[in-house]
Amino acid sequence: MKKQFNRMKQLANQTVGRAEKTEVLSEDLLQIERRLDTVRSVCHHSHKRLVACFQGQHGTDAEKRHVFNLL
DSSP: OHHHHHHHHHHHHHHHHHHHHHHHHHHHHHHHHHHHHHHHHHHHHHHHHHHHHHTTHHHHHHHHHHHHHHO
């Protein structure tokens, strides 16, 4: 009976240890996920601006501002 009690105690300790590790891991994952969201956003906006630049839209806006400033 004492062996069974010790075995149950050992299993309970392992389960608690796993739960603590999972909580720490999930905190790390949440922090990484927040950083990835920022990187995704920056990449998305950069892609949109590059596409606009390659299509010539970006240059025409700059030229319009330059002409407007000369007036």
